[in-house]
Amino acid sequence: MTVRAILDTKGRQISYVDPDAKLMAAVAMLAQRRIGAVLVMKDQKLHGILSERDIVRVLGERGADVLGDAVSKVMTHKVITCRETDTVSFLMETMTTGKFRHLPVLEGDKVVGLISIGDVVKWRVKEYEHEQQALHDYIKTA
Secondary structure (H helix, E strand, O other), rough: OOHHHHHHHHOOOOOOOOOEHHHHHHHHHHHHHHOOOOEEEEEEEEEEEHHHHHHHHHHHHHHHHHHHEEEOOOOOOOOOOOOOEEEEEHHHHHHHOOOEEEEEEOOEEEEEEEEEEEHHHHHHHHHHHHHHHHOOOOHHHO
16 A cells, blocks of 8 residues: 555645744644644745654753744754655654654655654554455355
């Protein structure tokens, strides 16, 4: 199964903030939308990603004063991405190896979606349920 199949099911909406936005505004967005990461974009170009881990790390290092800083000072600059044609197995391996939970999906240099580890797990569980049902049906008719 591919990233495209996940996006077709879950949707392609993304949340993003401007690199110059204050960290506090990004924190408020994460809390309000109950999400774990937000893309950092300007003029429809991906500049970085800001995750809960980035926020916790910088708060631990520099304290609450950092909430007034620009997102660009806190975000992860080197973003690992995927394509719609990548497989779910590739996503699982990439996320596990890189120890992160969100992958922006790019088509060329345009962001077309965001996949989380929760999306991957949900998809895999659905696949296993379908396989189990198919085996059950096969055994029943044998």
